[in-house]
Every structure is written in C-alpha cells, then in structure tokens.
Amino acid sequence: MDFSFLNNDLESWAIAVAVLLGATLAMHWLRRLALHKMQTLSRRTETMADDLVAKMLRKTYLLIMLTVSAYLASLALDLTDKQRLVVSRVAIAALILQLAIWGDTLLRAWRDYAYVSDTPRKASRTILCFLMRLALWVIAFLMVLDNFGFNITTLVASLGIGGIAVALAVQNILGDLFASLSIMLDKPFEIGDFIIVGDVLGSVEHIGLKTTRLRGLGGEQVIFANSDLLKSRIHNHKRMETRRVAFVLRVAYGASDRQLARIPVLIREVVDAESMAAFERAHFFNYGEWSLNFEVVYHFQSPDYIAHMDTQQAILLEIYRRFEREGIRFAHPLSIVRMAEGQELPAPQAVGAAGSAFRH
Incomplete structure (x- = not known):
C-alpha cells in the first residue's frame, strides 16, 4: 500500500528526516568542535576575542539548529507555496532570535568585563549596556513581526512619537545621562585626574550618571552636572x-x-x-x-x-x-x-x- 502524507510519499519523508537529523548532528558537531578550539585557545591567550566567541557558541541552542535543519529538510519535500512560506518564516525567525542571543551575550560580556577593568565607570557602562540590549531586542522583535507579515510601520511610528514625548519630558535628565556616556566613551578625564574647569581646580573623585564630583584645593567637594561640564573648557593637567x-x-x-x-x-x-x-x-x-x-x-x-x-x-x-x-x-x-x-x-x-x- 502506498503511503502518502501532505502529498509526499514515504521515500520523500525518509529523505527529509535523514536531512533533518544529518544537518542537526553536523551543526551540533561543528559547534562542539569550534567550542573546544576556542576554549583551548582562550587558555593560551589573554585577549577577549576567543572568550567572547566561546560564550557565543555556548548560547547556540539545539532548538534553533533543529528549526534551521527542518527548513533544509523541507527542500526535499513537495510543499505548497503557503506551507513553504510558513517553514521559511519560522526558520528566519529562529535565525533572528539566535543572532539577537549572540548580540546580547556580547553586550553582557562587555559589561561584565567593565566591572573588573574599569570599576569607576561601571555605572555608566551598565546603563549603556542596558540601552544597547533594549535596542537590540526591540529591533529583533520588529524584524520577527515583519518576517511574519505584520505591518510594523504604525508600531514604529507610535514608538517614535512616544519616544519624543518621553524625551521632552525628561530632557534635562537625559542630557546628563548622555553626557555621562560621552565622558565614558571619549574619556576627556578619568578618576584621579587633576582638572581645571573655569575657576575651579580639583581632582576628579566620581563620575556618575548625572553628576561628576571634584575635590577642590581647599578640601571642599565641587559637583558639576555632566551636561554643564562638557559645555566648559576643561584643562587636564594629569595628561x-x-x-x-x-x-x-x-x-x-x-x-x-x-x-x-x-x-x-x-x-x-x-x-x-x-x-x-x-x-x-x-x-x-x-x-x-x-x-x-x-x-x-x-x-x-x-x-x-x-x-x-x-x-x-x-x-x-x-x-x-x-x-x-x-x-x-x-x-x-x-x-x-x-x-x-x-x-x-x-x-x-x-x-x-x-x-x-x-x-x-
């Protein structure tokens, strides 16, 4: 008796299952091999690149590999245009999700590295990491919705209008926040530097999300808003x-x-x-x-x-x-x-x- 399911015979399904299992096993084996190589390399070097690649490989999930393998297996089957579209969209969504997971892993590894190597700036790095991760997942979510055929134009416009309203309401706080991020990235001064801002002389004690604090020559603490500080001419005597x-x-x-x-x-x-x-x-x-x-x-x-x-x-x-x-x-x-x-x-x-x- 001939066996048929979704207009495909037993032989076609057997080939598809073989492709599914073979592709999954091949990707799993390649992942383990690459992970072993990166771990061996990371023990011999002091750079972060191999450690980051190893962390990304650990965050490669079997379910996503199965989804991609299922798409490859579907190529061996005779499917309708609607069925093939659904399979391809699910596979693309899985790839987008995996890319987002890898990006999130990189950002969190960079944040964790900041806690050790740049402790005075960890608050600024934490908020920057949060904003970048939020942007990453929002973009990934919108790409998944667009992939499944949803019209995201209205949603993006709504997010833009809402973002403008929030920005206008807290513009002073956001100004100091982004000034803090600018100080962290550009590094015009660091903790311990002796700087002159206008008629104020002192050593930098703290760089926060909203303010930077100096210890004046008379022993007093002078506090600047980060946005005001970046508008001033700064003389850095430490450098x-x-x-x-x-x-x-x-x-x-x-x-x-x-x-x-x-x-x-x-x-x-x-x-x-x-x-x-x-x-x-x-x-x-x-x-x-x-x-x-x-x-x-x-x-x-x-x-x-x-x-x-x-x-x-x-x-x-x-x-x-x-x-x-x-x-x-x-x-x-x-x-x-x-x-x-x-x-x-x-x-x-x-x-x-x-x-x-x-x-x-």
Whole structure:
C-alpha cells in the first residue's frame, strides 16, 4: 500500500528526516568542535576575542539548529507555496532570535568585563549596556513581526512619537545621562585626574550618571552636572607630559658687560645639572626701568607638580649662589632722584611716606 502524507510519499519523508537529523548532528558537531578550539585557545591567550566567541557558541541552542535543519529538510519535500512560506518564516525567525542571543551575550560580556577593568565607570557602562540590549531586542522583535507579515510601520511610528514625548519630558535628565556616556566613551578625564574647569581646580573623585564630583584645593567637594561640564573648557593637567617653565631674572644696573655675557652660560649650566630639566634658552631681552632683564625658559620632563617645584627651587637657589660668587647683584625697585644744587633733602617722614629710596 502506498503511503502518502501532505502529498509526499514515504521515500520523500525518509529523505527529509535523514536531512533533518544529518544537518542537526553536523551543526551540533561543528559547534562542539569550534567550542573546544576556542576554549583551548582562550587558555593560551589573554585577549577577549576567543572568550567572547566561546560564550557565543555556548548560547547556540539545539532548538534553533533543529528549526534551521527542518527548513533544509523541507527542500526535499513537495510543499505548497503557503506551507513553504510558513517553514521559511519560522526558520528566519529562529535565525533572528539566535543572532539577537549572540548580540546580547556580547553586550553582557562587555559589561561584565567593565566591572573588573574599569570599576569607576561601571555605572555608566551598565546603563549603556542596558540601552544597547533594549535596542537590540526591540529591533529583533520588529524584524520577527515583519518576517511574519505584520505591518510594523504604525508600531514604529507610535514608538517614535512616544519616544519624543518621553524625551521632552525628561530632557534635562537625559542630557546628563548622555553626557555621562560621552565622558565614558571619549574619556576627556578619568578618576584621579587633576582638572581645571573655569575657576575651579580639583581632582576628579566620581563620575556618575548625572553628576561628576571634584575635590577642590581647599578640601571642599565641587559637583558639576555632566551636561554643564562638557559645555566648559576643561584643562587636564594629569595628561601633561612636560611642563614649560619661564621666568625673568632682573639684574641691577652697573653689572659689567662680561658679567652680562656670562649670565646665559651660567644659567644653562645650572639647568643642565638637573636631570629632569631640559634647557631651552636664556636671553638678555630688554632694559627695564630699574633692571636688566633676562628671560629663562626650560622644560620639566614630568607632570608631577611637586617634583617640578622641587626642581625649580633647586635651580633658583643655585642661580643665587652662582650670582653671589660672580658678584652679580639682583635688582630691586629703586627710584633715583637727583637734587638741584643748594636744595635740601626732604624730611625723613616724607621719605617714608613717599616709599622711595633716595641716592645722591
């Protein structure tokens, strides 16, 4: 007796079942082989890529493999257009679901890695991961609905209008939230950095979803809204690799030309003696009202402010000692008044009141 089911004989069904079992076993075997290779590789390397692939393979489900195998098996059967459409739509929906599961696995692995490697920013990473996972599953859901023939245009329009209404209602909160995400991704500063924002100086203590907190020089805590912070000009001193130092030495009038020519050489010797200082220049650059002015520039090869001040102090002290040995005098503000012959000096209290020194 001939056997027939859904217009297909026993031989066709036997071939379809063989394809179903063979394809499922082949995909299951390939999954296990790839998973074994990735696990072996992950034990020998420190990169995240092989670990992520291994996690994705563990989230490949047998039911989805059976669904795809069923579609391949249906190719061996004589089905109506409606039946073939249903089988293909179910298979496509299964593939979309598997892709969404893999994407969700990647996002959660990235979030878990953030807890270990970037603890200060884990709150921002958590909310970013949540938003990305929400967007992923919404897109997957809409694709599945569209695959089964539903008209999603109205649904998408409704979601868009609702999203705009919610965004307008909480725009200040969302502004700070997205500013936090911007800080996390762009990293203009990190926990522990010393920054200057306007007239506020301090070290970054906390970067939250809505606010960033600085510890000011006076010990007070300064709190900025993240959106306001990103609108400001930020000076990050932690990332300063070198520090340019410039100062002026004022030498008293009366120094000889030999002493003036000796000063730049003397300053170079003093700066070069410091291991962290790189001499740039020292020049006699102008005649002041009461001094001969030398401009000195060097670069300190570290962002450490305390080390910079220690080096500058050592340089200035050594310049003072060398000037003492060379007989070079530093200038100080001085007014010289020449009296006409026969004119008397003013009374002492007048001199004190005027605040000037008089010399004949």
